């Protein structure tokens with residue numbers, strides 16, 4: 001291993017370590033919204049970003065919701081072809097400020113930082129006039145009320161271009177953990193799962209488990225159907 005490799009490896013390790021601490025501090029501050037005690041691992045980030053990797057090399061509009069310390073954002077940035085645009089949405093002001101720093105200092109964005117924009121807001125309040133080819137969601141749905149999840153899922157479908165893809169993840173085993181909690185919590189959790197199952201029946205194109213993540217997670221991929229109008233007009237991208 002030469003010195004240069006060792007240095008970048010060390011830098012990477014130190015960065016992941018610092019990120020882990022930041023994440024843990026925010027989880028202790030507000031676990032329901034943060035939704036995890038550690039950032040997603042690389043395998044999970046890779047699976048969540050696969051729809052961008054597998055799209056033809058042309059400019060894409062991508063939205064990442066609930067980016068945390070940026071573990072998925074870091075996987076997305078190198079995939080952005082010239083002319084592509086990434087909107088990153090994060091509700092937590094401390095995470096949003098870290099994400100802005102990531103965008104300012106990422107080597108791949110040195111000459112094209114304007115491709116990525118960080119929005120400090122709730123994704124349900126995101127006010128944009130574009131639609132997206134891919135949405136990657138890191139939101140902790142099973143911590144939310146069914147009404148919140150419904151609002152966010154309908155907004156995602158509205159924001160997706162016809163034929164566009166949404167990926168999101170959920171930790172495995174949360175149903176069993178919630179069954180041990182208060183009955184109202186278990187009921188809320190079940191209602192969210194039922195609501196998401198309804199979306200899966202209509203729109204899911206894939207589901208995978210990432211056992212190596214901490215905790216293990218399940219990734220869902222959903223696709224907004226193409227409309228006849230878009231197919232006929234050849235406007236499907």
Ligand SMILES: C[S@@+](CC[C@H](N)C(=O)[O-])C[C@H]1O[C@@H](n2cnc3c(N)ncnc32)[C@H](O)[C@@H]1O
Nearest residue numbers: 035036039040066067068090091092122123138
């Ligand atoms: C489970 S963490 C995922 C973080 C990151 N994507 C990852 O995989 O490591 C969920 C993130 O969503 C953010 N969040 C929660 N509710 C949100 C909302 N309504 N709009 C935008 N971000 C939200 C939290 O602040 C947190 O950073």
